[in-house]
Structures are given as structure tokens and as C-alpha cells.
Amino acid sequence: MTTILTGVGASTGIVQGPARLVHGPDEFSRFQSGDVLVCRTTDPAWTPLFGMASAVVTQTGGMLSHAAIVAREYGIPAVLGVRDALEMLVDGTHLTVDGAQGTVTAADRE
Amino acid sequence: MTLLTLHAVRLLGFADTEAVAARFAQSRAVVESELIDAGVDGFVSYSTFAGTSGWSLSSLGRAENERLLAHELHLAEARGTVVAVHEEFAEFNTGVVGACSAIQLQSPATEDAMDVLIGALAAWRPMEEQLTVLLPRFDGYAERLLRALRHAPEGTAWLTATDRDSFHRIWFELHEDLIATLGIQRA
Numbered sequence: 324m325t326t327i328l329t330g331v332g333a334s335t336g337i338v339q340g341p342a343r344l345v346h347g348p349d350e351f352s353r354f355q356s357g358d359v360l361v362c363r364t365t366d367p368a369w370t371p372l373f374g375m376a377s378a379v380v381t382q383t384g385g386m387l388s389h390a391a392i393v394a395r396e397y398g399i400p401a402v403l404g405v406r407d408a409l410e411m412l413v414d415g416t417h418l419t420v421d422g423a424q425g426t427v428t429a430a431d432r433e
Numbered sequence: 434m435t436l437l438t439l440h441a442v443r444l445l446g447f448a449d450t451e452a453v454a455a456r457f458a459q460s461r462a463v464v465e466s467e468l469i470d471a472g473v474d475g476f477v478s479y480s481t482f483a484g485t486s487g488w489s490l491s492s493l494g495r496a497e498n499e500r501l502l503a504h505e506l507h508l509a510e511a512r513g514t515v516v517a518v519h520e521e522f523a524e525f526n527t528g529v530v531g532a533c534s535a536i537q538l539q540s541p542a543t544e545d546a547m548d549v550l551i552g553a554l555a556a557w558r559p560m561e562e563q564l565t566v567l568l569p570r571f572d573g574y575a576e577r578l579l580r581a582l583r584h585a586p587e588g589t590a591w592l593t594a595t596d597r598d599s600f601h602r603i604w605f606e607l608h609e610d611l612i613a614t615l616g617i618q619r620a
Contacts, residue, residue: 347492347495348489348490348491348492348495349491349492351480351482351489352480364618364619366446366609366612366619367444367445367446367447367602367605367606367609368443368446368447368489368490369446370446370447370595371446371447371482371485371487372482373595374482375482383619386534387527387530387531387534388530389530389601389605389608391530391534392530392533392534392537392593392601392605393595393605395534395537395538395593396537396593396594396595397595
């Protein structure tokens with residue numbers, strides 16, 4: 324069984340990696356290189372995480388957002404405007420992020 | 434803890450002591466001392482990301498920053514002005530983000546995109562002048578945006594990159610500054 328969430332594909336590319344749900348700067352230290360960043364929104368404080376992330380999934384934003392521009396600069400896929408991403412995705416779950424199609428596929432945990 | 438030190442960390446997001454001090458032309462020694470105190474209070478933390486070390490704001494620090502900004506706004510009687518500027522900024526923000534996207538994606542609209550950025554800077558100048566009368570710390574954005582545009586012929590990195598003071602990085606910081614000053618959340 325898999326869960327597929329959709330949003331706006333704002334930066335192209337397909338990658339796989341573990342979901343890392345980040346609710347605020349206090350949780351930045353949990354973030355590991357290769358994680359998929361899953362968050363509500365981003366601001367300048369989040370930019371260093373883009374340098375470590377394999378992909379970005381946000382609940383807000385779209386094709387024309389600051390997060391989209393920063394993701395493209397780092398050359399990582401971004402799916403933005405995924406409503407309820409923080410509620411629907413589980414930390415550590417294996418994700419496939421398709422930044423062209425705007426899909427986030429999560430392998431359900433057994 | 435002064436407003437400027439905490440706010441510099443907020444605007445820069447993640448920065449070393451030199452950069453935090455430079456943001457508002459403060460003494461490095463004073464800022465270093467304030468950052469250490471802020472660390473003790475749990476407002477900031479020092480960490481390493483991808484080989485770079487720097488200060489960042491905690492959730493508690495963000496709340497303290499917004500408390501200090503609200504006090505500043507009240508003392509300066511500037512809320513009405515900042516609200517009006519933020520509304521006008523938002524109109525140009527869509528165009529700037531679209532232009533930066535067009536440049537990155539090398540769409541046919543790239544040439545028009547430069548005109549959009551030049552127009553946005555022209556629109557921002559009077560807004561900055563309005564703001565700095567009441568809140569002098571807003572000074573400098575227009576100058577930095579102009580510098581980025583002047584470097585643009587060297588490469589589009591000066592318009593969109595994150596590793597230098599590019600047009601988008603400055604604009605993103607300015608957006609954060611307006612949002613923080615009003616104590617509102619990013620849409």
C-alpha cells in the first residue's frame with residue numbers, strides 16, 4: 324500500500340529519501356543529509372536545509388514562491404502546496420518525490 | 434539583548450558572528466557578547482550545517498524578536514505605514530518571484546524579467562524612504578538590490594543564487610523583514 328499526495332511541482336527531478344517532518348528551527352538539528360524536508364513553509368532561516376535536503380515538500384506556496392526559487396538554485400525537486408503534508412506523512416517514511424508531476428509517494432509502514 | 438542583534442539573526446536566517454554584526458553595522462565584540470547571552474536565554478543556537486557554522490533563532494528567540502519588534506513599532510507609531518508598504522510590496526512580490534523563476538527556467542520571458550526587477554526596485558525606493566523616516570533600520574535594501582542588478586551582466590547568479598547577495602536573496606530578506614515587523618505569518 325502506498326499513499327500519494329499531490330501539490331505543485333515547482334522544481335523538477337525525481338528522488339527518494341526518508342521523510343523528515345520539521346515544524347520549526349528547534350528541530351533543524353534532527354535533519355540529516357539526504358532527508359526529504361517536509362514543512363509548513365520556509366523563510367531565510369531554512370535555506371541551509373535546502374543544501375542538505377534531497378527534496379522539499381511544503382504545505383504552502385507554489386510555482387511562484389521563494390521556496391521554489393531556492394529549491395531550483397540547489398537543483399533539488401520541490402513539491403509545494405501539499406495540503407496536510409505534515410499530518411499525512413510520517414517521519415522517517417520512505418518517500419518518492421516527483422518535482423515535475425507534483426507528487427509525493429509514501430511507502431506505508433507495516 | 435538589543436533588537437538589532439536578534440533581528441539580524443532573523444533576517445539572515447543562519448549566519449556567523451561577523452555577518453550578524455555587519456548586518457546593522459554593529460561592533461563585533463558587542464554582538465558576540467549579546468549572542469552568547471541570547472544563547473544562554475535559549476533565543477539563539479550555534480550549529481553547523483553542511484560544513485558551515487552559524488547562529489540561528491530558536492522558536493523562543495523568534496517570539497522574543499517579535500515582542501521587541503512590536504514594541505519598536507508601537508514606539509515609532511509606524512504600524513499604519515508598515516501595513517501600507519507591505520500591501521504595496523506584495524503587489525510587486527508576485528512579479529519579482531515570477532521574474533526570478535523565468536530567469537531560472539530560461540523561459541522566453543527572461544528579457545522581460547530584467548525589466549520587472551528594475552521596475553520593482555524603482556517601486557521599492559519610495560517605500561524604503563517612507564519606512565526609514567520611522568524605522569531607520571530598513572535603510573539599505575534599495576542600495577543592495579541595485580548592486581545585485583549591476584552585477585547581473587556577470588551572470589544570472591546575481592539575480593537568483595543563495596550563495597551571494599543576489600536580487601532574490603535580498604528581496605526574500607526584505608519580505609521576511611516586513612512580515613516580522615508586522616508580526617504576521619508568511620502566506
